[in-house]
Amino acid sequence: MNSAYFLLFLEYFKIGLFTFGGGYASLPFLYELIDRYHWFSHEQLTQMIAISGLTPGPIGLNMATFCGYETIGFDGAIISTIALLLPMIIITSQVFRLYKKFSENKIIKSILYFLRPTSCALICAVGIKLFWTMVMKNSFNLSMFDYKAIFVIIILFIATFKLPRNPIYYMLIASIFGVAFYFIA
Amino acid sequence: MKEKNFINIFKAFFKIGIILLGGGYVIVPIMKDELLLKRNWLSEDEIFDFYCVSQCLPGIIAINMSILTGYKLLKFKGVIASVIGIGLSPFVSIIILAHLLSKIAGIPFIESIFWGVNLSVIILIYLTLKDIWKKSIVDIFSVFWFIFILICSIYNVNAVILILASIVLGITASAKKEKTNE
Known part of the structure; x- marks a missing residue:
């Protein structure tokens, strides 16, 4: 049991340390956890992402707390939350003292030159995988596609030209469509 | 200006934790409102600098900004106050919702909401990419690197391996540049 706690701590410490580019950047790691440890199912993760987005607070932190809870209950939530925060507390408070120099530093710049496209690609891969499972239903067969999902995606895409950047608007619009389709069917 | 003690910093960030709906993207306007206009703890420049640095650091942007602010206000004590402050109400809400999840999951009406929200994640990922794309994909090499990592992923x-590889390459490239400059 203690080793389970330790493993949970280690995994979320890793996520805190290696996530670059905002809350959704931790998604690739969470999907990896499913394949490696079966701590929760794909379906559960989908639900957790939805609820974390609709709950106040940083999405990345919400997802970690949630996943920890789903893995070993309340203790798990405490462990995953602290483990996620720890690398940030250590690194960021150290960086404060040199923060002006930090963004000008040549080595940091060079690392970010490689790291930024990597984060883009990791996040992009999650988007493609979600599109593949939710919209294309895991096939290239046109008749298998979820046309309701395609419709909502197009509406949301058009909305990006008009709406502010805040994710909550998109989540609300999409869930209204979800509920509407439910009542129509 | 309110006194910068542990309790006041905690309170300020507790409030930010409650109103922060939508994550990192809305943290800048909220911080401007709570920490500059209401409390005058940070300058506009500092908020912008903190935002830029936080994007370069590992972890969550909103949390890193809180840590930088906390450290500036009250050193390590400020860090603890700001992190617990911003994290407390989300933590409690998630525990309550997680507890309820087993009861509400599977209800078709609730599932239809989840379905919608998860579709919106695809668009939110697209928007995240749009934000960071210009700063990330700066030349032909970065396009190839992006495609390579995308295929790997x-x-x-x-x-973790892909990120470590990027860090190692970055350090190596910078060391090589130094050598050729000498």
């Missing part, structure tokens, strides 16, 4: 190569 689609074929389930471990994300």
Whole structure:
């Protein structure tokens, strides 16, 4: 049991340390956890992402707390939350003292030159995988596609030209469509 | 200006934790409102600098901004106050919702909401990419690097390995540049 706690701590410490580019950047790691440890199912993760987005607070932190809870209950939530925060507390408070120099530093710049496209690609891969499972239903067969999902995606895409950047608007619009389709069917 | 003690910093960030709906993207306007206009603890420049630095650091942007602010206000004590402050109400809400999840999951009406929200994640990922794309994909090499990592990631190569490889390459490239400059 203690080793389970330790493993949970280690995994979320890793996520805190290696996530670059905002809350959704931790998604690739969470999907990896499913394949490696079966701590929760794909379906559960989908639900957790939805609820974390609709709950106040940083999405990345919400997802970690949630996943920890789903893995070993309340203790798990405490462990995953602290483990996620720890690398940030250590690194960021150290960086404060040199923060002006930090963004000008040549080595940091060079690392970010490689790291930024990597984060883009990791996040992009999650988007493609979600599109593949939710919209294309895991096939290239046109008749298998979820046309309701395609419709909502197009509406949301058009909305990006008009709406502010805040994710909550998109989540609300999409869930209204979800509920509407439910009542129509 | 309110006194910068542990309790006041905690209170300020507790409030930010409650109103922060939508994550990192809305943290800048909220911080401006709570920490500059209401409390005058940070300058506009500092908020912008903190935002830029936080984007370069590992972890969550909103949390890193809180840590930088906390450290500036009250050193390590400020860090603890700001992190617990911003994290407390989300933590409690998630525990309550997680507890309820087993009861509400599977209800078709609730599932239809989840379905919608998860579709919106695809668009939110697109918006995230749009934000960071210009700063990330700056030349031909970065396009190739992006495609290479994308393919690796689609074929389930471990994300930590890909990130470590990028860091190592970055350090190596910078060391090489130094040498050629000498």
